[in-house]
Amino acid sequence: MTETPQVTGRHRELLDQVLDKWSLHVLDRLCEGPLRFNGLRRAIPVVTQKSLTAALRRLERNGMVERVVVSTRPVAVEYRITPLGKTLQDLIDALLLWTADNLPDVERARARFDDASAVAGGE
């Protein structure tokens, strides 16, 4: 069995590369089926081309997505999730589920904190 997991540099680095801002969106979308570059852009309207390219490269390098070049007319490039990427799906879903379940509590906590800060601080 895998023993007590520890936060090490390598683990942290991997999580950073895989759970960063845009990678979550990309993986989320790609889990539902392959998409082309501009398809992804449309699916994630707020991302810039640069950030999307970077995220895709990172994910490809880490073996989470596959880049398939279809040498047709101009060119078509399809991105699809890999089996390794699939293993993250449950985790991501669990993460999103957690946020959905606890966001209300968190926002209450934030309100309390901000309120207390206002009283103690400037006001």
Add this chain to the structure above:
Amino acid sequence: MTETPQVTGRHRELLDQVLDKWSLHVLDRLCEGPLRFNGLRRAIPVVTQKSLTAALRRLERNGMVERVVVSTRPVAVEYRITPLGKTLQDLIDALLLWTADNLPDVERARARFDDASAVAGGE
């Protein structure tokens, strides 16, 4: 059951605040018991006081940790995880477990990618 979770701005923001570089370390440590400020610094040797302070404030604001001031001689401040923070423990463990299980595959993928890049690119 909660339906298909979606990546929204609010969820993403929460994950950013809770899964960031130092918060993971802090939550990980605090799950094992309360610690004081410098205790945490010692437990996470690479963190600077500024980053640690920021992480603790963020976690406190989000209701994940509790800050207890013990008004003794100089002053003692104890940080302990809250019930809300506890709900993250399983997720964090699962995340770390995932990295531990898949790091080898990921590193193989990286090697392949870097190798292919080297051939296609510069040399």
Add this chain to the structure above:
DNA sequence: CGGCATCCCTGATGATACTG
């Protein structure tokens, strides 16, 4: 269509010094 190259700017982080 699917990128890469460039410039620029901001936010996050580190080092250092000082305070209740």
Add this chain to the structure above:
DNA sequence: CAGTATCATCAGGGATGCCG
């Protein structure tokens, strides 16, 4: 002990323009 304040750095991300 437990921070706050300040300065310097630096990677990430947006805007823009060009290429196969």
